[in-house]
Amino acid sequence: MHSSASISLDKKKIFKELQGFICKNFRHGKTKKEYKEVQLQIARSERVKESDILCTRSLRFQSSLWETASSLTTQVDEGLMSTLVQFYDPLYRCFSFLDFQLLPTLEKYAYLVGIPILDQVSFSGLESIPTSQEIADLLHIDESLIRAHMTTKGGIQGLPSEFLVAQAIVYGKAMSEDAFEAIFVLLIYGLVLFPNIDKFVDVNVIRIFYSLNPILTLLGDTYFSLHLRNAKGDGAIVCCLPLLYKWFVSHLPQTVAFKENKGCLRWSTRLMSLTNDDISWYNRVYDGVQIIDSCGEFSNVPLLGTCGGISYNPVLARRQFGFPLKDKPNNILLEGVFFQEGKDPQGLKGIMVRAWRKIHKKGRSELGPKNCIAMEPYTAWVRKRASEYLMPYDYPRPTLLVVAGPSTLPNQGVIDDPDDAWTSLLPQFSKFWKMRYDRLAKEKTDMKADYEREVKRLRATYLPASRASRDL
DSSP, X not given: OOGGGSOOHHHHHHHHHHHXXXXXXXXXXXXXXXXXXXXXXXXXXXXXXXXXXXXXXXXXXXXXXXXXXXXXXXXXXXXHHXXXXXXXXXXXXXXXXXXXXXXXXXXXXHHHHTOOOOSSOOOOSOSOOOOHHHHHHHHTSOHHHXXXXXXXXXXXXXXXXXXXXXXHHHHXXXXXXXXXXXXXXXXXXXXXXXXXXXXXEEHHHHHHHHHTOOHHHHHHHHXXXXXXXXXXXXXXXXXXXXXXXXXXXXXXXXXXXXXXXXXXXXXXXXXXXOOTTTSOOOOGGGTTOOEEEEETTOSSEEEEOSSEEEEEOXXXXXXXXXXXXXXXXXXXXXXXXXXXXXXXXXXXXXXXXHHTTSEEEEOHHHHOSOOOOBOHHHHHHHHHHHHHHOOSSOOOSOOOOOOOOGGGSTTOOOOOXXXXXXXXXXXXXXXXXXXXXXXXXXHHHHHHHHHHHHHHHHHHHHHHHHHHHHHO
């Protein structure tokens, strides 16, 4: 787990101080009710008019970053996150558990951050580097200040966060609301949403900030970082960790028993004990959702992050939006692409950029009524994948075994022996329960042998005496 991905105490202090200026000095136009309505529109993927959200820096700040600013105080449980990443499945780009899958989506990230997804590609890295004047216009401050403080770190241009914080305080005290809020938002982008170099806001962050469409890059960085770490077996997770944390926690069981964890169980045990029936699948804010299902010639959704590109599979996330998962998805829908910045011999970046010119969405009319269920053919496929990929920990409790017909079980042939039928219903991915079953079966055999020996002994002892008494 990379330390820069978490929010340091210094960063929290910075944002607490800057937020204080806003709460004390600025009055915003949108009411809480209006803001909630904007969030609902975002969750439902309805196109929000730019005039409603982005007409001024104040409204953009309000509608998009208040939610993110509150996330800065979220205490990320690093034990949970370090456990979670071990469940990442590089083949299907999701988190695979015993009988279910979870994956972060564009629509969920948009709702959590409070920023709509525009129907266009966001940051690609192909954009020209903004000039000092363009950055000054963006931040509503003097161009000479930008030119004087523009520097290079790690081979990339940018602005020191100390300079931006100092400018925010200056313009906050001067009641220059546009400049203060623009700088505040850029700091959130640079230090929280897209962390790269410590205490530095690079030009890529400024490009993303300028595009007004950061959700694609946020999710792209998340998948890219998880995928790269999995390939290396260890290393940094450089993405907005509080956002990934909030997404995952929103799906964990909401019961008091699970939250309190009075048994002080480790996260590995708690997560391995979960089945699909335990997960909090659906939030009503997604009632009218239109899922971005694919783009251009891709059968899934290509994402460009700050360090490369990767595709993800919304078809596996349909239950998270209330739609049923009926069967194993077609392999074509799960075809993955991945490249690192500077290592793109196939020219995937250009193909991804063009793909976002044609976005394909699906909703209730294409996917049917919402019942939020997973049917046995899909669940059997997930179990088979879990068996092949292996779970990172032993399963601590038995699953509820439901006897089903042979057609619903993967790789099941004709079963003649009832004992073989029982064995076939055991979770094939669980070494723990296979050992448990073998031990119980042996105990049963031993008990049967002991019983038969005892019967023979009793017969040998008492039957001769009984026959002798009858003869007398």
